[in-house]
Amino acid sequence: MSLLEIRDLKAGYGALPVLGGISIDIEEGETAVLLGLNGAGKTTMVLTLAGLLKPSGGTITLGGEQIAGPDAKGKMRAKDPRDLVAKGVVLVPEGRRVFPQLTVAQNLRLGAWSYKKDRKGTRQVVEQAVEYFPRLRERWTQLAGTLSGGEQQMLAIARGMMARPKLLLIDEASLGLSPKLTLTVFEVAKRINQDGTTVFLVEQNAGVLDIADRVFVMEKGTIIYTKSRSEGAFDVGEVSEAYLGEAEKV
Template sequence: MSLLEVRGLVVGYGPHPVLHAIDFDVEEGEVCVLLGLNGAGKSTTVNTIAGLLRPQSGEVRLDGRSLGRRSPSARVKQGISLCPEGRRVFPRLTVRQNLRLGAWSRRRSPRAVREQHDLVFDYFPRLVERQDQLAGTLSGGEQQMLAVGRALMSRPRLLLIDEASLGLSPALARTVWEVTSRIRDGGTTVLMVEQNAGALPFADRALIMEKGTVLHTAVGEQIRNVNLREAYLGA
């Protein structure tokens, strides 16, 4: 049984579906990259898994149990956390305060919050220097690190990251992708939405998406096949 199972998912805005009965699995302990061009339906997929959108049909299952119509906050408590597209940090709060808000679901466990706080600083040492700085004054790369760190503060089993590399230099994008491997090794499964094929070397599984459908699934060495990139994303 996979950690995450998506079955027959149809999601739309108004009468027009964006996702057309998609099916895929994400295994526990892997980094899965959902890859496709703009408008393919990638963000709609992770927003539905996080509970921000309701499907017209189909279901999402975690550990074999349907999430049904559970709210986003209930899904956080069940172990699903979303790092949204565009970072969306709280600009007038400090780095430390942003991280504390990410731990709201665990606020009654101060020790667990401290441990997760230390873990985030271990993943992103640059945030240690910035912990008392207002988030709105950080660079784009630092804000992305903070957004990922804030999502980790709830100690999720499944971390959803939407377009981590958007607007970042290649070097900073690579830094974020490298950290996802460490996050996986620390026991958190990662589903990462990307347009940038540079994320593929960091993936254990790749889902190629186009126009609301999952066209292809690649695992392990299949991901390294350059023809896969050319076929679905262009050379």
């Protein structure tokens, strides 16, 4: 059984359909990557997985439990984001969202709110996060709004870690980062994965293939390419062609 089983998933905004029937699996313990151009529907996908957007059709199953899908009467039901966070599905959203008027430490503490009674556990997760991103320790009492863009992204990921995810969804963490910082973020994503969390990265940067166990390419709300590392090493040229092919034709 896969950790996440997505079948014929459809979602959109009002009358605008975006996801046109997605069927993919993500295995427990892997790093899965979703590549696609602007507007492909990547954010729509992770918003739906995190319970922030209700699907209009299909099913999502997490560890064997249906978390979105039709009820007995055929009406679509989906668990809300709080339920999903409690089940271990945590989204680091696009755009490095942090609380600008709060310090680094306060942002992290807020990320751990659901575990606030477990002080020892929270301390351990904080320690781990600052070990991943030592810069955050240096900026501990700085207001998050005054951090650099890259530091804000580190904080956003670290805050996601505070909720102790089973499945961590990260939406375009590399956007606007230097090549060096992008590499750091990908390396940390891999370490988070190796330390026991299933990771699903949405990206436009094909460099992420270095840390991927499975890759999906999305175009106009459908999956047009999928490959697992177990089928052999990724061919960056082949993946890039799948993902840039349409754009190159323009």
